[in-house]
Amino acid sequence: MRLRKRQRLVLVALVLLLGAGSAALVLAALGEKVSLFVAPSDLAEKPLEAGKRFRLGGLVAEGSVERRADGEVRFAVTDGAATVTVAYRGILPDLFREGQGIVAQGTLEAGGLFRASEVLAKHDESYMPKEVAEALKRGGHWKEAGEEGGASLPPAAGGEGR
Numbered sequence: 291m292r293l294r295k296r297q298r299l300v301l302v303a304l305v306l307l308l309g310a311g312s313a314a315l316v317l318a319a320l321g322e323k324v325s326l327f328v329a330p331s332d333l334a335e336k337p338l339e340a341g342k343r344f345r346l347g348g349l350v351a352e353g354s355v356e357r358r359a360d361g362e363v364r365f366a367v368t369d370g371a372a373t374v375t376v377a378y379r380g381i382l383p384d385l386f387r388e389g390q391g392i393v394a395q396g397t398l399e400a401g402g403l404f405r406a407s408e409v410l411a412k413h414d415e416s417y418m419p420k421e422v423a424e425a426l427k428r429g430g431h432w433k434e435a436g437e438e439g440g441a442s443l444p445p446a447a448g449g450e451g452r
């Protein structure tokens with residue numbers, strides 16, 4: 291009887307240990323894939339450490355797109371309150387342009403330059419990531435649907451229809 295209790299205790303301990311190890315591996319794998327979303331004003335208030343991977347979202351600032359001879363494109367992303375310079379090497383989305391809402395994924399360099407590995411532009415007027423819309427509203431760069439200029443708040447991001 292005593293032996294059976296000990297075997298059961300060892301089995302339970304082994305199952306718990308394996309479960310904890312599996313959970314740790316899953317969390318470690320997810321930690322590498324999940325990216326934090328940051329707006330330019332968030333970076334101005336609390337800068338992130340250089341080399342940390344995250345997503346930067348906002349509008350491409352007017353007059354900021356610079357195409358270099360080496361194939362690199364530099365542009366500024368703003369939320370109305372702050373601006374971050376982005377460097378990207380690759381093919382930009384067809385809808386990329388000044389005044390366009392974008393989300394770029396990459397890392398911040400020590401000098402404050404955001405080195406993007408991926409740039410995404412909204413695919414039509416009814417879509418903008420919720421985080422980008424909220425950052426633009428906080429920065430005062432947001433116009434409700436029907437107003438002149440600025441981005442319009444789509445129903446999915448908290449505007450009409452909510």
